[in-house]
Amino acid sequence: xxxxxxxxxxxxxxxxxxxxxxxxxxxxxxxxxxxxxxxxxxxxxxxxxxxxxxxxxxxxxxxxxxxxxxxxxxxxxxxxxxxxxxxxxxxxxxxxxxxxxxxxxxxxxxxxxxxxxxxxxxxxxxxxxxxxxxxxxxxxxxxxxxxxxxxxxxxxxxxxxxxxxxxxxxxxxxxxxxxxxxxxxxxxxxxxxxxxxxxxxxxxxxxxxxxxxxxxxxxxxxxxxxxxxxxxxxxxxxxxxxxxxxxxxxxxxxxxxxxxxxxxxxxxxxxxxxxxxxxxxxxxxxxxxxxxxxxxxxxxxxxxxxxxxxxxxxxxxxxxxxxxxxxxxxxxxxxxxxxxxxxxxxxxxxxxxxxxxxx
Amino acid sequence: xxxxxxxxxxxxxxxxxxxxxxxxxxxxxxxxxxxxxxxxxxxxxxxxxxxxxxxxxxxxxxxxxxxxxxxxxxxxxxxxxxxxxxxxxxxxxxxxxxxxxxxxxxxxxxxxxxxxxxxxxxxxxxxxxxxxxxxxxxxxxxxxxxxxxxxxxxxxxxxxxxxxxxxxxxxxxxxxxxxxxxxxxxxxxxxxxxxxxxxxxxxxxxxxxxxxxxxxxxxxxxxxxxxxxxxxxxxxxxxxxxxxxxxxxxxxxxxxxxxxxxxxxxxxxxxxxxxxxxxxxxxxxxxxxxxxxxxxxxxxxxxxxxxxxxxxxxxxxxxxxxxxxxxxxxxxxxxxxxxxxxxxxxxxxxxxxxxxxxx
DNA sequence: CTCGAAATTGTTAACGTAAACATCCGTGGA
DNA sequence: TCCACGGATGTTTACGTTAACAATTTCGAG
Numbered sequence: 166x167x168x169x170x171x172x173x174x175x176x177x178x179x180x181x182x183x184x185x186x187x188x189x190x191x192x193x194x195x196x197x198x199x200x201x202x203x204x205x206x207x208x209x210x211x212x213x214x215x216x217x218x219x220x221x222x223x224x225x226x227x228x229x230x231x232x233x234x235x236x237x238x239x240x241x242x243x244x245x246x247x248x249x250x251x252x253x254x255x256x257x258x259x260x261x262x263x264x265x266x267x268x269x270x271x272x273x274x275x276x277x278x279x280x281x282x283x284x285x286x287x288x289x290x291x292x293x294x295x296x297x298x299x300x301x302x303x304x305x306x307x308x309x310x311x312x313x314x315x316x317x318x319x320x321x322x323x324x325x326x327x328x329x330x331x332x333x334x335x336x337x338x339x340x341x342x343x344x345x346x347x348x349x350x351x352x353x354x355x356x357x358x359x360x361x362x363x364x365x366x367x368x369x370x371x372x373x374x375x376x377x378x379x380x381x382x383x384x385x386x387x388x389x390x391x392x393x394x395x396x397x398x399x400x401x402x403x404x405x406x407x408x409x410x411x412x413x414x415x416x417x418x419x420x421x422x423x424x425x426x427x428x429x430x431x432x433x434x435x436x437x438x439x440x441x442x443x444x445x446x447x448x449x450x451x452x453x454x455x456x457x458x459x460x461x462x463x464x465x466x467x468x469x470x471x472x473x474x475x476x477x478x479x480x481x482x483x484x485x486x487x488x489x490x491x492x493x494x495x496x497x498x499x500x501x502x503x504x505x506x507x508x509x510x511x512x513x514x515x516x517x518x519x520x521x522x523x524x
Numbered sequence: 525x526x527x528x529x530x531x532x533x534x535x536x537x538x539x540x541x542x543x544x545x546x547x548x549x550x551x552x553x554x555x556x557x558x559x560x561x562x563x564x565x566x567x568x569x570x571x572x573x574x575x576x577x578x579x580x581x582x583x584x585x586x587x588x589x590x591x592x593x594x595x596x597x598x599x600x601x602x603x604x605x606x607x608x609x610x611x612x613x614x615x616x617x618x619x620x621x622x623x624x625x626x627x628x629x630x631x632x633x634x635x636x637x638x639x640x641x642x643x644x645x646x647x648x649x650x651x652x653x654x655x656x657x658x659x660x661x662x663x664x665x666x667x668x669x670x671x672x673x674x675x676x677x678x679x680x681x682x683x684x685x686x687x688x689x690x691x692x693x694x695x696x697x698x699x700x701x702x703x704x705x706x707x708x709x710x711x712x713x714x715x716x717x718x719x720x721x722x723x724x725x726x727x728x729x730x731x732x733x734x735x736x737x738x739x740x741x742x743x744x745x746x747x748x749x750x751x752x753x754x755x756x757x758x759x760x761x762x763x764x765x766x767x768x769x770x771x772x773x774x775x776x777x778x779x780x781x782x783x784x785x786x787x788x789x790x791x792x793x794x795x796x797x798x799x800x801x802x803x804x805x806x807x808x809x810x811x812x813x814x815x816x817x818x819x820x821x822x823x824x825x826x827x828x829x830x831x832x833x834x835x836x837x838x839x840x841x842x843x844x845x846x847x848x849x850x851x852x853x854x855x856x857x858x859x860x861x862x863x864x865x866x867x868x869x870x871x872x873x874x875x876x877x878x879x880x881x882x883x
Numbered sequence: 884c885t886c887g888a889a890a891t892t893g894t895t896a897a898c899g900t901a902a903a904c905a906t907c908c909g910t911g912g913a
Numbered sequence: 914t915c916c917a918c919g920g921a922t923g924t925t926t927a928c929g930t931t932a933a934c935a936a937t938t939t940c941g942a943g
Contacts, residue, residue, distance in 0.1 A: 221920070249902090273622040438827055471775070601929050
């Protein structure tokens with residue numbers, strides 16, 4: 166019963182598309198299944214079946230519904246879907262900033278893999294890494310349309326705020342030692358640092374100086390720890406640590422201090438940017454790299470191979486970290502809870518032109 | 525009427541928190557307003573009023589509701605809210621990747637400003653910049669829980685896909701010449717390039733060589749155009765363009781070719797990374813910077829001041845671009861539609877040590 | 884002490900979707 | 914010929930929230 170296709174369809178469609186009764190033609194309300202159903206002359210349940218590709222709809226009906234959808238420009242309402250299904254198909258990513266290469270590459274990988282699994286990602290930036298801010302982010306997150314969260318944050322801060330982590334929210338943490346409480350994915354910082362230091366020792370250097378990252382960073386802490394361990398195990402003297410803040414500029418200042426020390430022939434910088442600063446400091450101090458001083462970085466950022474000289478560094482597989490985060494989190498969401506523990510992504514030393522035997 | 529506080533509350537709360545009837549204690553269902561209402565002995569509307577801080581709730585009731593909320597760990601369901609209100613408080617950001625410094629810094633600024641306005645941001649990465657992928661992103665976006673979209677994409681591709689841009693979706697575009705169809709926010713590429721080239725000419729160089737970005741990029745196109753214009757207006761010879769792909773490596777190869785040309789005394793690279801490659805090529809070819817050759821970059825990335833030598837470059841205010849994107853989009857969402865047009869963010873030349881008068 | 888206005892709280896309905904169940908139709912076997 | 918069955922489609926309901934309206938309580942003025 167009822168009218169089929171023909172003129173009626175188009176007119177009705179135009180009425181709906183124009184936004185019924187709204188002057189100016191601006192649509193006030195989106196097209197819903199009911200609208201499509203009315204136009205196609207079926208029930209909204211049938212529209213639902215077509216939209217979800219379910220069986221049990223005869224071809225002719227299906228065709229009609231599809232036409233009506235196209236006619237009206239129907240797009241499903243994800244809020245209603247989320248409400249119905251009780252999930253959002255969205256992953257939240259909490260971080261301090263995208264400024265560091267590592268973070269942005271990890272996030273990119275997360276976004277890509279999440280998309281492949283049908284999940285969108287929502288960025289939750291935390292301004293200053295104060296505890297209040299972290300707490301705020303967690304509170305907001307609780308209300309956020311998110312099925313799980315990936316925390317890319319130095320977890321010192323998380324420690325205090327942890328109590329407020331809403332129960333029932335799935336979490337994966339990157340770059341932290343919270344492995345006893347949450348599933349953690351991280352680069353094998355210690356092994357990377359070990360490779361870097363051994364490489365320099367193997368070249369014949371008596372010992373290796375170290376430009377460390379900020380004290381609050383677990384990654385920095387672990388790289389420094391491994392550096393110290395290798396030296397101690399090899400019975401080498403352990404020079405005092407120069408501390409930077411990941412920036413090239415801080416590396417430069419540390420480098421100036423190191424350049425003043427004639428006994429310094431090998432430097433392990435905790436990241437590539439600080440290594441860049443060290444290179445500049447050595448150059449300005451008239452010390453040749455690698456002839457007089459060798460330098461190793463960490464991260465293998467894209468530019469490292471173009472430094473002067475091209476930088477020997479430890480390659481970090483950020484993409485893999487992102488991939489594992491997503492899969493660990495999705496396992497947690499879909500299946501049984503993942504036990505806490507740390508999933509380590511291996512690193513590789515990339516020898517380039519900034520290292521050589523001591524003079 | 526009915527029971528108040530006391531033992532009953534806690535027991536009921538525990539039952540709910542534990543996830544009624546689910547063995548193993550894992551809650552299957554989140555706490556809803558109805559649960560809180562039941563525990564507090566009020567209607568769910570009252571809970572709603574308390575949750576939204578509305579007036580007209582007597583202090584004692586309010587207290588009771590808040591207690592119940594805390595007891596149960598209630599958190600509002602944003603899907604239901606979105607459905608009710610017809611908006612998501614979320615902005616989508618479509619981009620090819622976070623790899624480039626510019627993109628990640630713009631996204632960071634977008635995220636920050638969006639958060640300040642109560643909006644979350646959803647990342648929609650597009651793998652390869654093929655038209656199919658862009659189309660796919662747009663389709664997904666249509667179904668996405670998003671009130672508006674910021675497109676950080678070379679819009680050559682958008683051109684073909686534009687027809688499918690769902691009507692009624694608010695858009696702001698970054699870095700494109702789509703200003704006649706959408707509101708666009710962009711760095712003043714042309715002026716930045718002009719400043720760079722003029723700086724070199726003012727130093728006394730006869731002409732300026734150019735390492736351009738990829739042909740598909742509007743930003744690259746505009747920088748190249750301005751470079752050419754300034755030279756022509758000044759009656760200088762216009763050397764052939766060396767084309768790179770934004771990477772330091774491509775800059776290196778371009779630099780090797782330039783280094784072979786003894787008449788080349790000034791180079792304007794379309795971004796800092798390619799400038800880095802040029803510096804390396806010149807160094808390896810034995811040509812001094814800036815004594816023999818001057819180099820200018822574009823972007824002013826964090827590391828540029830630590831290059832050898834520290835790079836003279838054009839500072840781009842990515843944070844401001846992000847800020848304007850968000851506000852333009854929110855204006856569009858909240859108020860009347862914004863007319864198409866381009867909003868230009870000014871640039872500044874930062875003179876450092878890589879430029880000097882010709883030998 | 885009574886009445887009515889104001890303040891507080893409760894009830895109903897709707898947002899768009901989809902599972903669960905109900906209904907209708909035609910077909911084939913007894 | 915009739916009935917049972919299965920496939921196609923329709924109807925009802927619930928997800929969690931809140932606007933709009935209804936009901937109830939409180940309090941002050943006369």
